[in-house]
Amino acid sequence: MSEQKVVHETETLRIPLQTNVFDKYIASDAIFKSDREMLRPSYIPKVLPHREKEIDQLAAIVSTGLRGDRPSNVLIFGKTGTGKTxxxxxxxNEASRVSTASTSIDFIYVNCCEVDTNYSVxxxxxxxxxxxxxxRAPYNGWSIERVLSLFKDMVDKQKRLLIVVLDELDRLVYKTGDDLLYSLSRVNDDLSNSKVSIVGIANDLKFTDFLDARVKSRLGEERIVFSPYDAMELTDILRLRADLVFVPGALNDDVIPLCAAIAAQEHGDARRALELLRVAAESAERDGRRSVETGDVMRAKNKIELDTVTETVKTLPSQSKMLLLSMIIYSEKRRIMTTGDIYATYHNLCNSIGAQPLTQRRIGDLISELDMLGIVRARVRSFGRGGRTKEIELAVPLNETRELLVDDELLSSYKNARARFQTTLI
Ligand SMILES: Nc1ncnc2c1ncn2[C@@H]1O[C@H](COP(=O)(O)OP(=O)(O)OP(=O)(O)O)[C@@H](O)[C@H]1O
Ligand SMILES: [Mg+2]
Incomplete structure (x- = not known):
């Protein structure tokens, strides 16, 4: 008996020597033939299919600079993932390749989400x-005028043509107003050698309503709109990128069309399409398979959606978390709810954890915010003379979101309290 046991143990011990737990991860070249970073947003592709018209429009404007004149300022609009950046x-990059000593254009790129105050820009x-x-100018401590004057001195030190790209410009304007744009759009008045043009990139036109009329007209000398991609266009974009990154035959034929169709349904976002493809391929790779299947894409879709929800829910303010938990609790009774339904549950929840409830009106505002974040779907229904009511429905997976919410210390008393919710709160 004991002899048998020894043999058995030696055999089980020998197995790990033949195969290693890391083997399937090391054999990653079954799917990826080159750096997968090429699927990430930071990679700038050498060819941008279906943006020929926009590239041409922008090149025509910028080319004025190569002839020594100041290019017009440009505002670029388009939904997320439409290829603006x-x-x-x-x-x-192209302009730097044709620049010569006498005709060169300098670009400064600023992402106003990362560099997000007038001073820091x-x-x-x-x-x-x-x-x-x-x-150098310090991170803080100087007046805005002093940094602006240093910027002008530096630009004018030698003759140059400078294009300042302000990406995510709408965020900066919503946060700080239009003072910076006002100063920048007038900067040429104080320069004797150089010329500065501005390219502003934003998701929609609405932010221009916040601009002073003169700033608005100076900044929008030219406008270019990037429309969302359709499924065919996304398929072309993905195919081109896939050829660079994947081993031939590693993708099942339906994988790219499926990624493209899902992203086109959302809002024609190439970033989302590329992310689906990358996450799907990584999931197949993790399983040690040699090909990516449509099931991987569906799993990737769920994972990305859940990651997005997680990120949004985790960063909600406490009152919104309390509101959301109340909605999840109420939804066990009825899927579609009104602000009044939710308010009663929310009020009880506040009482039970000793928090001060907000007014119903304020809760209505918070519901609208959750709607904008895509956490709930709200629509107003009219009943003729009977008036109107707002119908609200949760747009997130209930169990996972509940888990996230009760992880917050404030709501931790609801961790294992499913039964209690129902008896005491509804
Ligand atoms: N026509 C295209 N060809 C190839 N890749 C593209 C194309 N358009 C977009 N992409 C890729 O899609 C991703 C998103 O593009 P980009 O960052 O330019 O979008 P954006 O319009 O700036 O979005 P946002 O408004 O969210 O900043 C990037 O990885 C980019 O390389
Ligand atoms: Mg961008």
Missing amino acids: ATVKFIA LQHMANKFITNPEE
């Missing part, structure tokens, strides 16, 4: 021209 960066731009760290 990629196109502008592509044009900047100017400081970032001024410091681009300064190599000596001691001469």
Whole structure:
């Protein structure tokens, strides 16, 4: 008996020596033939299918600079993932390739989500021209006028044509108003050698309502609109990228059309299409398979959706978390609810954890915010003379969202309280 046991143990011990737990991960070249980073948004492709018209429009504007004149300022609009950033960066690369000593265009790219105050944008731009760290503008402490004046001095030090790209410009305007744009759009009045043009990129036109009329007209000398991609266009974009990244035959024929169809249904977002493809391929790779199947794409879709919900829910303010948990609790009774239904449950929940409830009107505002974030779907229904009512429905997976919410210390008493919700709160 004991002898048998020894043999058995030696055999089980020998197995790990023949195959290694990392083997299937190391054999990743079964699917990816080159750097998967090429599927990430930071990679700027050498060819941008279906953006020929927009590239041409922008190139025509920028080319004025190569002839020594100031290009018009441009505003670029388009939904997320429509290739705005990629196109502008592509044009900047192309312009640098044809620049000569006498006709060169400098680009400064600022992402206003990352560099998000008027001071920091100017400081970032001024410091681009300064190599000596001691001469640079500090991260804070100077007046805006001082940094602006340093920027102008640096730009004008030698004759140059500068294009300032302000990406995600709508965020900056919503956050800080239009002071920076006002100063920048007048900067040429104070320059004697150089010329500055502005390319602003934003998701929609609405932010221009917040601009002073003069700033609006100076900034929008030219406008280019990027429309969402359709499924065929996304298929072309994905195919081109897939050829660079995947081993031939690693993708089942239906994988790219499926990624394209899902992304086109959402809002024609190439970033989402590429992310689906990458996450699907990584899931097949993790399983040690040699090909990516449509099931991987569906799993990727669920994973990405859940990751997005997780990120949004985790960062909600406490009152919105309490409201959302109340809605989840109420939805066990009825899927479609009104603000009044939710308010009663929310009120009880506040009482049970000793929190001060907000007014029903304020809760109505928070529901609208959750609607904008895509966490709930709200629509107003009219009943003729009977008036109107807002019908609200949750748009997130209930169990997973509940788990996330009760992870918050404030709501942790609801961790295992499913039965209690129903008896005490509804
Ligand atoms: N025509 C295209 N050809 C190839 N890749 C593209 C194309 N359009 C977009 N992409 C890719 O899709 C991703 C998203 O593009 P990009 O970042 O330019 O979108 P965007 O319009 O700036 O979106 P956002 O408004 O969210 O910033 C990037 O990885 C980019 O390389
Ligand atoms: Mg962008």
